[in-house]
Amino acid sequence: MKKIKNYLLPVFLLPVFFLLTQIFVVCRPLTPAKMNLFSAWAGHFFICLLLCELMVVAVLLLLKIKLFRLSWAEASLLCLFFFVFFFFERQIELVTQASHSPWLRKRYIEPLIVLALATIGWVAIRKKKAAALAGLFNWVILSLIVYQVYAVYQNRSRFASKNFAACLPSVSIESKNKRLPDVVYVLLDSYTSSRNLKEYWNYDNAPFEKKLTDLGFQIAADSHTSFDRTQFCMTSIMNLCADSALVASLSDMETGYWMNHNLVCQTFARAGYQIQNFSIFEIQNTVYPNSPFGYAGRAPGLIQNLISQFVILSLLEGSNRLNFFEKNRAILADLADTVQTQRPQFTYAHIVSPHVPYVIDSTGALTHVNTPSNDAQAYLAQLKGLNQWVVQWLAHFLSSRKGRESVIVIQGDHGFRYLPGQPWRESSGVLSAFYFPEKNHAPTLPANLPPTNSFRFIFRYLNTQ
Numbered sequence: 001m002k003k004i005k006n007y008l009l010p011v012f013l014l015p016v017f018f019l020l021t022q023i024f025v026v027c028r029p030l031t032p033a034k035m036n037l038f039s040a041w042a043g044h045f046f047i048c049l050l051l052c053e054l055m056v057v058a059v060l061l062l063l064k065i066k067l068f069r070l071s072w073a074e075a076s077l078l079c080l081f082f083f084v085f086f087f088f089e090r091q092i093e094l095v096t097q098a099s100h101s102p103w104l105r106k107r108y109i110e111p112l113i114v115l116a117l118a119t120i121g122w123v124a125i126r127k128k129k130a131a132a133l134a135g136l137f138n139w140v141i142l143s144l145i146v147y148q149v150y151a152v153y154q155n156r157s158r159f160a161s162k163n164f165a166a167c168l169p170s171v172s173i174e175s176k177n178k179r180l181p182d183v184v185y186v187l188l189d190s191y192t193s194s195r196n197l198k199e200y201w202n203y204d205n206a207p208f209e210k211k212l213t214d215l216g217f218q219i220a221a222d223s224h225t226s227f228d229r230t231q232f233c234m235t236s237i238m239n240l241c242a243d244s245a246l247v248a249s250l251s252d253m254e255t256g257y258w259m260n261h262n263l264v265c266q267t268f269a270r271a272g273y274q275i276q277n278f279s280i281f282e283i284q285n286t287v288y289p290n291s292p293f294g295y296a297g298r299a300p301g302l303i304q305n306l307i308s309q310f311v312i313l314s315l316l317e318g319s320n321r322l323n324f325f326e327k328n329r330a331i332l333a334d335l336a337d338t339v340q341t342q343r344p345q346f347t348y349a350h351i352v353s354p355h356v357p358y359v360i361d362s363t364g365a366l367t368h369v370n371t372p373s374n375d376a377q378a379y380l381a382q383l384k385g386l387n388q389w390v391v392q393w394l395a396h397f398l399s400s401r402k403g404r405e406s407v408i409v410i411q412g413d414h415g416f417r418y419l420p421g422q423p424w425r426e427s428s429g430v431l432s433a434f435y436f437p438e439k440n441h442a443p444t445l446p447a448n449l450p451p452t453n454s455f456r457f458i459f460r461y462l463n464t465q
């Protein structure tokens, strides 16, 4: 047997290592029902591996065109460096995002990495050491693969389906009243509590809260979530699941699945409600076209999930500030223009603000100043601007709903999350404001009502009608 060209191996081994590091994210079966099937996991792994290897072949052949005058060893080494960056850029981004050091920013780290790889490649080619270096990388990547196989084995419990369905409580709407009120759930992503705004920003949000209470809202001043990630917060809220360890163990695909088939919408639908989805999630197989996060609208499929691990999506994300601003505005406009049907309506609107990117100034207008995620003052300005949007929308909405009763909830899913030291008190504190149509019969809102219990509270109210 002819000796395998050592220098060609590492570039083909790299995708194996990459997919092993991402196996629980990328290769997950698409429905929880298939989670326990070995064939589903293995099938996804091999489809993804095949796609990655095809990309490797394409780049390798591109580098071998006559123009570059590279030997196979040299092309293989450069191809390897390209894919190291391509596969792991997302991981670099996640690490730099989590860091508070001003020097550990993506915009400094990534050019440094590119420069280092390019220099190593250039020196190796000049000194005719490309084959030797590529041979060395064989051992490095093989060792990494062995380590990663061990790490996957250690985490093997994640191959099994978590029994999320067992966590779902039994709830129903059994009102005697023929004319049930509409229910409008407005989620303001990343809206921290007024108590936190006072404590950490020294900002008094009382004027906004007073406008809400003047309109008849009650505010749960001490409302806290169990998570600081949108998917987990929303999955627990929309499925009334208080088992935070179970929710936190779900993958993005599973949270996507349980948002699409969430208990709250199913309960409303069973009671005859029409469901309106103005959210970033696919809900009951419908997608909202104005969602600011278009790509997150659907529970990600295999290919989508694989691609989202690459550099491409992170370049597209948040690139269009105007688009982001307008889409968030469009949600409120769509909410105001809702066609009023005979049937009662349940509406879930998910506004991706005051969440990053910071595109709204404190007057509610578009700002073009680019600010990093952890800029607490830009966050506060956006929150103030958003307050104005919400007050304007509410005035319009309530006056346009004459003769039609509505329960309205305005709630945050988690806090700002980027304060130095990331105090959990801040990350978990949220705005929770509830409006019930008849002031006199409105139930008293507990001050510490967690968002997970929002709909339990609403269902209980509807059942007393």
Ligand SMILES: [Zn+2]
Pocket: 189, 190, 229, 230, 231, 355, 413, 414
């Ligand atoms: Zn969120």
